[in-house]
Amino acid sequence: MSSDQKPTTTEPEASTSLAKSLEERLTIPDAKTAPNPTASTFTPAKFNWADEAETPTEDKKQAPTANNELPPAKIDGPADESSLAMAQQDGSSHFLNGSEATEGLLEPEYDVNVKLADLQDDPNNPLYSIHAFEDLELREELLRGLATMGFRKPSKIQERALPLLLKNPPQNLIGQSQSGTGKTAAFVLNMLSRVNLDSKAPQFLVLAPTRELAKQIAGVAGLMGMFLHDKGLQVVEAVPQTLPPRGQMLEGQIVVGTPGTVMDVIQRKRQLDVRQIKVLTLDEADNMLDLQGMGDQCKRVKAMLPKNIQTVLFSATFPPQVLEFANLFAPNANQLTLEVETLTVKGIKQMYLDCNSEEDKYSALVRFYGLMTIASSIIFVQRRSTAQQIEARMTAEGHKVASLTGALDGQQRDDVFTRFRNGDAKVLITTNVLSRGIDVQTVTMVVNYDIPETADHHPDFETYLHRIGRTGRFGRTGAALSLVSGRRDWEMLSAIGTHFGVQPMRLDSDDWDSVEKAVKDVMKNERNAGAMKSNPMKSAEEEMPEWDVEKPE
Numbered sequence: 001m002s003s004d005q006k007p008t009t010t011e012p013e014a015s016t017s018l019a020k021s022l023e024e025r026l027t028i029p030d031a032k033t034a035p036n037p038t039a040s041t042f043t044p045a046k047f048n049w050a051d052e053a054e055t056p057t058e059d060k061k062q063a064p065t066a067n068n069e070l071p072p073a074k075i076d077g078p079a080d081e082s083s084l085a086m087a088q089q090d091g092s093s094h095f096l097n098g099s100e101a102t103e104g105l106l107e108p109e110y111d112v113n114v115k116l117a118d119l120q121d122d123p124n125n126p127l128y129s130i131h132a133f134e135d136l137e138l139r140e141e142l143l144r145g146l147a148t149m150g151f152r153k154p155s156k157i158q159e160r161a162l163p164l165l166l167k168n169p170p171q172n173l174i175g176q177s178q179s180g181t182g183k184t185a186a187f188v189l190n191m192l193s194r195v196n197l198d199s200k201a202p203q204f205l206v207l208a209p210t211r212e213l214a215k216q217i218a219g220v221a222g223l224m225g226m227f228l229h230d231k232g233l234q235v236v237e238a239v240p241q242t243l244p245p246r247g248q249m250l251e252g253q254i255v256v257g258t259p260g261t262v263m264d265v266i267q268r269k270r271q272l273d274v275r276q277i278k279v280l281t282l283d284e285a286d287n288m289l290d291l292q293g294m295g296d297q298c299k300r301v302k303a304m305l306p307k308n309i310q311t312v313l314f315s316a317t318f319p320p321q322v323l324e325f326a327n328l329f330a331p332n333a334n335q336l337t338l339e340v341e342t343l344t345v346k347g348i349k350q351m352y353l354d355c356n357s358e359e360d361k362y363s364a365l366v367r368f369y370g371l372m373t374i375a376s377s378i379i380f381v382q383r384r385s386t387a388q389q390i391e392a393r394m395t396a397e398g399h400k401v402a403s404l405t406g407a408l409d410g411q412q413r414d415d416v417f418t419r420f421r422n423g424d425a426k427v428l429i430t431t432n433v434l435s436r437g438i439d440v441q442t443v444t445m446v447v448n449y450d451i452p453e454t455a456d457h458h459p460d461f462e463t464y465l466h467r468i469g470r471t472g473r474f475g476r477t478g479a480a481l482s483l484v485s486g487r488r489d490w491e492m493l494s495a496i497g498t499h500f501g502v503q504p505m506r507l508d509s510d511d512w513d514s515v516e517k518a519v520k521d522v523m524k525n526e527r528n529a530g531a532m533k534s535n536p537m538k539s540a541e542e543e544m545p546e547w548d549v550e551k552p553e
């Protein structure tokens, strides 16, 4: 709802002053500029670099919630061809096929290659890089893999993190960068660079919060290592309901799984030999280390691994209290962290739709979808029951939608998610279970049907950021629409805007012509913006964000 109109029944002045104070406080800071330490001069240190990110998942919300949401079903499984094909489709199509299924909102009038090249030339963009992958001393098979995937230049996080990760003796790393900027490739390349292909023993363990993300990471590792398979590379998943039969070991140098299942296959089922593990990586590390969620499981897994292994933590968000624990989990880590104001991805246009009531949200949603063709979109809700209701209503009205929540079993989740990835379902309704890490490049719209809130009913900053980060991946454009239906929603969204230093654009559900025009304009402007941002006149050093360098304790 708007600052000046609503709520009409409850203290309109308060709402107005809220908006005013919001306006006063909201300034979008410029990227900081400062000397840029070159990769070769890095010593174990903490770097604070300007950019963007943050989020929680359904797994995190295993703590009791008001709506009795249960934690997601636990899932497991070995690496298979489908995950490779999935990653292939997702990972490689970005540059190989610029005219993928984006229609309507995001007609790709531009050439994706040209636009991305511009973004990667822009020092203020997180995709910017002054190096080539060739400078990063990667083995030849990996360079070929990257080229086949269409990766032309590393992003900032890849360029910064890789030299730190690949140093010998190996050092721990805590790495933060905005959603969709290629953190997966950074930690996957570390593993693929360090792998000993003469041994089939598990050497690398990656933990991720959900089965979908674990499978996605396994797929990326398989794809990036495509030229190492005939030399013996194997990637295996450890997610529920896809494990080999009891008594059979998980085989593969790279194991990717969810923490509960990994704990189970090490300790109880004894299907994972961890004696040769040399790197432990946590993706979505702030979520994984959350003590109310999976923190305990991750700690227990780590305790079962050999001592003195390299520990690598990545996320788009590291709230201060979690960062503290992260430093205990990965002692003496090199640190690449970002200021909170730099976490939002500029290519994601943030909007909110002012609805008249909670019930009005559904009709506004359906009307919004009727306005334009959207390639693919994700609707996030807070509760499973809401997901089911919206799915039923939209399906009854002839929309092709799917819904994925922790209420489904592993196979059902895989089926639904495959339908969405393939484009058979264009709209996915889900809870926070899919808020983190999921990379489906055709997603051009994220809808926050419910404003994300924590279990203790505060605005959930991290989840908001991760949710909207499901669009706008690696330089793509996207839009995020939050539905606001009352004073509380408005206050929560305002707090989120203040936290990140952004102000979502208001759309009025009483004026659909203007909504349609505004959204189309937004998408057009965003689409054209990338190519105009770069400033080739400034040297890389002049324009690099500020890095605070500290020695680790």
Ligand SMILES: Nc1ncnc2c1ncn2[C@@H]1O[C@H](COP(=O)(O)OP(=O)(O)OP(=O)(O)O)[C@@H](O)[C@H]1O
Binding pocket: 090, 091, 092, 094, 150, 151, 152, 153, 154, 155, 158, 177, 178, 179, 180, 181, 182, 183, 184, 185, 315, 316, 436, 437, 438, 439, 441, 469, 470, 473, 474
């Ligand atoms: N150097 C690169 N060149 C081109 N594309 C890339 C490059 N690095 C990564 N990508 C692509 O960018 C997309 C986003 O990457 P990835 O999923 O690793 O992002 P992320 O930083 O982990 O995001 P999140 O915080 O949401 O988990 C993927 O489709 C990946 O294939």
